[in-house]
Amino acid sequence: EAQVTQNPRYLITVTGKKLTVTCSQNMNHEYMSWYRQDPGLGLRQIYYSMNVEVTDKGDVPEGYKVSRKEKRNFPLILESPSPNQTSLYFCASSLSAGETQYFGPGTRLLVL
Amino acid sequence: AQKITQTQPGMFVQEKEAVTLDCTYDTSDQSYGLFWYKQPSSGEMIFLIYQGSYDEQNATEGRYSLNFQKARKSANLVISASQLGDSAMYFCAMREPYNFNKFYFGSGTKLNVKP
Numbered sequence: 001e002a003q004v005t006q007n008p009r010y011l012i013t014v015t016g017k018k019l020t021v022t023c024s025q026n027m028n029h030e031y032m033s034w035y036r037q038d039p040g041l042g043l044r045q046i047y048y049s050m051n052v053e054v055t056d057k058g059d060v061p062e063g064y065k066v067s068r069k070e071k072r073n074f075p076l077i078l079e080s081p082s083p084n085q086t087s088l089y090f091c092a093s094s095l096s097a098g099e100t101q102y103f104g105p106g107t108r109l110l111v112l
Numbered sequence: 113a114q115k116i117t118q119t120q121p122g123m124f125v126q127e128k129e130a131v132t133l134d135c136t137y138d139t140s141d142q143s144y145g146l147f148w149y150k151q152p153s154s155g156e157m158i159f160l161i162y163q164g165s166y167d168e169q170n171a172t173e174g175r176y177s178l179n180f181q182k183a184r185k186s187a188n189l190v191i192s193a194s195q196l197g198d199s200a201m202y203f204c205a206m207r208e209p210y211n212f213n214k215f216y217f218g219s220g221t222k223l224n225v226k227p
Contacts, residue, residue, distance in 0.1 A: 043203065044217070045216075056213065058214065096212075098212025098213070103157035106157075
């Protein structure tokens, strides 16, 4: 089944404790992206990747890191999480940039 | 600057009636793309419909159609014959002109379909 998977789906952590949210797609998509969703703000783009080893900042990259070492994986790293990073995070992928994106199920993060 | 505006935080519609969800966008460029996504209470994001700025006809996908008015910079989603399963959050999104990697989403409209 073609899909985007994210792990974990739910995470509670404490301020400053490094964490990684994994994202994987099995559709051989070139483009991948991370978003955060907050009430009243919709989705905001954090980072995106056009292909392996090619990443760039979205609108809200502060406090996040990404890497794209393999085409299928695009992990999101929070090196020192803070409470304002409490949010619902989505990974998405598309065949190439600009095309319809397919989203993962979301990761709900709570930073205490 | 706000690129996508959805002015209806919440809406009600009677089952089997049609409903229009508003979306306006802000760009001075000619080449862009507009998307609508549905987010049910379960949380996943489901692609509904796409409209390219150069498409001459309004996009349609089953019960969904996009009322694209370029001069007004609006891309309203029309759902015909509403069903209870249409109750969800709906997001309008725009692909950045000339940088196909960047996307902007509106704040969403929560639609409730009444039986």
